[in-house]
Amino acid sequence: MSPLFTPLKPVAPALRTVLGISCFVLFFLGWGIATYGGFVKPLFLASPGDTLAAGIALFREFGFAEDIAVTVWRVFAGFVMAAALAVPLGILMGAFKPVEGFFEAFVSFARYLPASAFIPLLILWAGVGELQKILVIFIGSVFQLVIMVTVIVSGIRTDLVEAAYTLGAKRDGVVLRVLLPAAAPQIFEALRLVLGWAWTYVIVAELVGASRGIGHMIIDAQRFLDTGQMIFGIFVIGVIGLITDLLFRALNARLFPWAKGR
Amino acid sequence: MSKLSIRNVEKTFPGRNNTAPTRALEPTSLEVADNDFITILGPSGCGKSTLLRIVAGLETPSAGEVLLEGKAVSGPGPDRGMVFQSYTLFPWLTVRDNVCFGLRERGLPRAEQLAVADRFLAQVGLKGFENHHPAQLSGGMQQRTALARALANDPKMLLLDEPFGALDHQTRELMQELLLGIWEADRKTVMFVTHDIDEAIFMASRVVVMSARPGRIKCDIPIELPHPRSYKVKTTPEFAAYKERLTEEIRVETIKAVTMER
Ligand SMILES: Nc1ncnc2c1ncn2[C@@H]1O[C@H](COP(=O)(O)OP(=O)(O)OP(=O)(O)O)[C@@H](O)[C@H]1O
Ligand SMILES: [Mg+2]
Numbered sequence: 013m014s015p016l017f018t019p020l021k022p023v024a025p026a027l028r029t030v031l032g033i034s035c036f037v038l039f040f041l042g043w044g045i046a047t048y049g050g051f052v053k054p055l056f057l058a059s060p061g062d063t064l065a066a067g068i069a070l071f072r073e074f075g076f077a078e079d080i081a082v083t084v085w086r087v088f089a090g091f092v093m094a095a096a097l098a099v100p101l102g103i104l105m106g107a108f109k110p111v112e113g114f115f116e117a118f119v120s121f122a123r124y125l126p127a128s129a130f131i132p133l134l135i136l137w138a139g140v141g142e143l144q145k146i147l148v149i150f151i152g153s154v155f156q157l158v159i160m161v162t163v164i165v166s167g168i169r170t171d172l173v174e175a176a177y178t179l180g181a182k183r184d185g186v187v188l189r190v191l192l193p194a195a196a197p198q199i200f201e202a203l204r205l206v207l208g209w210a211w212t213y214v215i216v217a218e219l220v221g222a223s224r225g226i227g228h229m230i231i232d233a234q235r236f237l238d239t240g241q242m243i244f245g246i247f248v249i250g251v252i253g254l255i256t257d258l259l260f261r262a263l264n265a266r267l268f269p270w271a272k273g274r
Numbered sequence: 275m276s277k278l279s280i281r282n283v284e285k286t287f288p289g290r291n292n293t294a295p296t297r298a299l300e301p302t303s304l305e306v307a308d309n310d311f312i313t314i315l316g317p318s319g320c321g322k323s324t325l326l327r328i329v330a331g332l333e334t335p336s337a338g339e340v341l342l343e344g345k346a347v348s349g350p351g352p353d354r355g356m357v358f359q360s361y362t363l364f365p366w367l368t369v370r371d372n373v374c375f376g377l378r379e380r381g382l383p384r385a386e387q388l389a390v391a392d393r394f395l396a397q398v399g400l401k402g403f404e405n406h407h408p409a410q411l412s413g414g415m416q417q418r419t420a421l422a423r424a425l426a427n428d429p430k431m432l433l434l435d436e437p438f439g440a441l442d443h444q445t446r447e448l449m450q451e452l453l454l455g456i457w458e459a460d461r462k463t464v465m466f467v468t469h470d471i472d473e474a475i476f477m478a479s480r481v482v483v484m485s486a487r488p489g490r491i492k493c494d495i496p497i498e499l500p501h502p503r504s505y506k507v508k509t510t511p512e513f514a515a516y517k518e519r520l521t522e523e524i525r526v527e528t529i530k531a532v533t534m535e536r
Contacts, residue, residue, distance in 0.1 A: 174332050175362040175420075179376035179427060180352030189379075193366045270366050270407045 058240035063247070066240030076229065080248060083214055083226040086142065090149025091210045095203060098157035103195070105158065106165020107187050119158050127152030128216045140221035145214065152213035153206050160202040161195070168194045197264060197271040204260040211253055277463045278306040278329065278431060283338035285324050298324045300490035301338060304482065306431075309461040311454075313474040314482045315520065317528040321489030322467040323359075326435050329465065330356050342430060352376055355424030357437040361416045363408040369395065369419050370404040376427040394422040397456065414438075414445040421453065425462075434466045438473070450476055451505055458502050471524060475499075475516045476508060483523050486531035493523060 016023065023031070040060060046052045047059035058066065070076035105112040127148050138144040168191050176190045218227025226245050233241035264271075285299040299321040306312055316322050327333040329340055331350040340347040342354065350356075363372050373391035382390075395404060398418040408416055417437050424432060434453075438446045454477045457464060468474050474481045478497045485492040497516060499507055507513055 169362075171358055171360050171362045172364060174350070175356070175358065175364075176375070176379075177332070177350035178330055178352070178354060178356040178433075179423065180379045181375075182379070185379050189375075190364065193364070196366075268366070270409060 054239070055237060056239065058238075058243055062240045063243045066238060067244035067247075070229070070241060070244060074229070079225050079229050080252070082224045083218065084252065086145045086217070086225065087149060087207075087210050087214045089142075090146040090214070091153055091207055093146065094150050094153035094157055094206070094210075098154050099161055099199060099203075102158045102161025102199075103165050103187070103192065105162040106168075106195070107191055112162060112166075115158070116162070119155050123155040123159060125151070125155075127213045131217060131220055135221060145217040145222065145225075148217040149210045149213045153210050156209065157202060157206050160206070161199055164198045164202065165191055165195045197268040200260070200264050200268070204257065204264075207256060207260070208253060211249060215249065276305040277308040277310070277343060278304075278465075279341040279344075280304040280306075280325070280329065281339050281341070283325070283328055283335040283340060285321070285328065285333065286336045297488040299328075299335075300488045302490055303338075304491060304494075306463060306465065308463055311457055311464045311466065311477055311479045312482055313466045313468055313478040313480070314484060315468060315471065315474040315524065316484030316489060317486055317524065317531040318469060319487050319531060320484045320527065321487060322469075322484060323435050325484075325489065326356075326433050326465060326467050329431075330354050330433050332356075352380065352427045353430045354433055355427050355429035355431070356433045357417065357420045357424050357435070359436040359439045361408070361413065361420070361440075363416055363419055363423070365408050368405050368407055369400060369411070372408070372419055373423045373426050375423060380427075390426050391422070394426045395419075397425070398422045398452065412445075414441050414449060417441065417449065418452070421456075425456070429462075431463045431465065434464065436468055437466075439468075446470075446473070447505060453477060454503060469524075471517055471520050472508060475513060475520065476503065476505075481516075481520065483520065484527075486527045486534060492527065495520070 015021070043057075044060055047054070047057055047062075054062070067076075101115070105115055130151055131144075131148060134144045134147050138147060172194060173186055173190055176186050181190065214225070215227040215230070218225040219231050222228040226249060230242050230245040233239075233245065281303055282301040283299065283303070284301045285297075287296040287298055289295040302325060304312075314322050314325065324333060328335050329347065331347050331354070347354075363369075364375065367375065370388070370391050373394060374387040377387040377390055392401075392404065395401060398421055400415060400418055400422065403411065403415065408419070411419065420437070438449045441449065450473055456462075457477070464477075466474075466477060475497055481495045481497060483492045483495070484490065495516070499510075499512060499516075
């Protein structure tokens, strides 16, 4: 058996990068063959070249940069609101079991409510402005995040907590100076995951009653059957996702170097 | 008055999911004099850790009480420093900050914390590793840091639960000499749990042998080897005599423990 395929054995960073890029190359290759080869009608799928051209036109003529800025801002605002509530609440629920007992059933119930189903209600409550879009993201992220943080904090090694007690730590010391730092890298990781989900909600929110944003642009393009613009819009979301992911990872490695290789 | 009085302490763990409760400790009494170094020797599962954890206040006895300098123990505190068998350094803190942890919880000014920490790190031979993180240390170094961390608090007693159990034989012997050297220098009262007979005799002024589960104290043997002891004491006839006796005592209990498991 090839030594490269030993279970759990890491590969060299350079090889990893090459592998990651090859996947993209193959993807574009397949896309190019399907479209330029005439296997798929342009009406259904624009070619890579047409998509790029549509994208350039979007930026030049339709102010797409502003759409991107609006969408990024919505995601950011909704996500920060969700994190600001969910992280402290999750820590409290993980640390203090009566708090967990009080909230857990409700949060588990609320977690299954699809954020997109709230859109009609939210339009009724908050109109079709910014607040409504931000609330969709907030609702979609907050309950997931609470549960994840609770599980993370509950899973902190009890022997670390016991060691802290035998060193004279009291309740607040244990929460602030043991549970919190011990959980921080994993909480950060949970934020990274949930941010990915927040992006799916924002597009859904923008498909209904928006006048700006990437999602709105995609719906607009659909009216003119412009698959190039649609695909470009979807692509931009992916690229932004990739960049935030890399930023999160870099920041995580920077903030919590001690957690490396665990 | 003795430093520590364990009075008719017993422990039964409640059964989970319809399993029968576990009787871990029969009523046990033990007096520990000031400056004593007591090792608790017993087969696996006999309740050694349970007894030590009750003294530490990490476990509440089902009956009986523990008095430290005449005052009842009701929970963990910095007056009883503990070193665990598992590695319990805080992975996000440097070696120096780990040792400072208890001092910081007590509110000591930072400059004093550092002075104390560096003194104890030097004592356990870790000068030059102050800024390392635990993940960068070998097992022996981690346990030495844990020892320094416990000592830095200047506890009334030191509780050690097989602190060298996970180390290789050579490192383990060096650690025993290190700990014994520290004890010979300031005679802090120590309770040391182990299932290694050599280790028990070498460091102890008294070896307490526990019976197979449910644990109770089977015999209590003063070790009258002169101090300071060097590793060479392990090859003397006196040491061999103690070893022969304890081997016999432990063997009987281990056989009982093993047949009980069947
Ligand atoms: N929290 C717990 N819940 C239920 N049973 C427990 C618990 N802790 C310990 N026990 C049981 O009590 C008995 C004594 O355990 P203890 O850990 O004190 O033994 P020990 O002498 O330290 O053993 P070892 O040498 O393996 O560390 C064991 O049978 C163990 O399974
Ligand atoms: Mg044990």
